[in-house]
Amino acid sequence: MLPPGLLKTIDVIPYSEGGEGEWMSFERRKYYTNAFIVQHDKKRILLGLKKRGFGKDKYNGFGGKVEEGETSAEAAVRELQEEAGITAALEYSGTMLFFSEGADFAYHIDYYSAGTYEGTITESEEMRPEWFAIPDATVAESSALPSIPFQQMWDDDGIWFPLLLAKRKFNGRVDFRLNARGESKLTKWWFGAEAER
Numbered sequence: 001m002l003p004p005g006l007l008k009t010i011d012v013i014p015y016s017e018g019g020e021g022e023w024m025s026f027e028r029r030k031y032y033t034n035a036f037i038v039q040h041d042k043k044r045i046l047l048g049l050k051k052r053g054f055g056k057d058k059y060n061g062f063g064g065k066v067e068e069g070e071t072s073a074e075a076a077v078r079e080l081q082e083e084a085g086i087t088a089a090l091e092y093s094g095t096m097l098f099f100s101e102g103a104d105f106a107y108h109i110d111y112y113s114a115g116t117y118e119g120t121i122t123e124s125e126e127m128r129p130e131w132f133a134i135p136d137a138t139v140a141e142s143s144a145l146p147s148i149p150f151q152q153m154w155d156d157d158g159i160w161f162p163l164l165l166a167k168r169k170f171n172g173r174v175d176f177r178l179n180a181r182g183e184s185k186l187t188k189w190w191f192g193a194e195a196e197r
């Protein structure tokens, strides 16, 4: 049921799949984290604008490589501190395998989230933190905050963000291929989510 290479971390039921072609093969993987502050009571989520390197000019959670000798959960807390200046009791939200055509490794990304944090949110050399409104169909008035900027995020984020916001853990894989202009685009995906409680 699961796509090749995806290491199952939780029991999931199929949630979303699409795209075309075969899954690409890869030789090795590297371990990454990505963390979000999601405040349902304030209807807002903290994202960061990546200022350099991989994913520059995209909004994302805060994260990076898991260093040798640390767990993914420890790496997530460290990266959140380094990139946004805050600490949080992060909870595991899901895992995604991402492979991009031509890359020499696949990203194994563990996602984390927390509803509260300590410290002062601070811009770092890598990320500029900003709050965005969590969509709420039950509330008529619009938020003073901007909407989540999916047009300036990774193509796959629109698929699994509803799960993150609904606190449903997920496992997924996304493959990106290069288009005629040499841009890396989402071409195939599979996501499973834990059953609704």
Ligand SMILES: COc1nc(N)nc2c1ncn2[C@H]1C[C@H](O)[C@@H](COP(=O)(O)OP(=O)(O)OP(=O)(O)O)O1
Residues within 6 Å of the ligand: 032, 033, 034, 053, 054, 055, 060, 061, 062, 063, 064, 065, 066, 098, 107, 109, 154, 155, 156, 157, 174
């Ligand atoms: C393709 O789909 C992706 N979606 C999202 N939301 N995030 C992704 C995707 N692919 C990679 N990422 C994340 C995973 C990491 O959090 C960052 C990349 O981390 P970074 O560029 O910071 O990595 P390094 O500079 O190698 O690591 P250090 O921060 O430890 O130096 O993007």
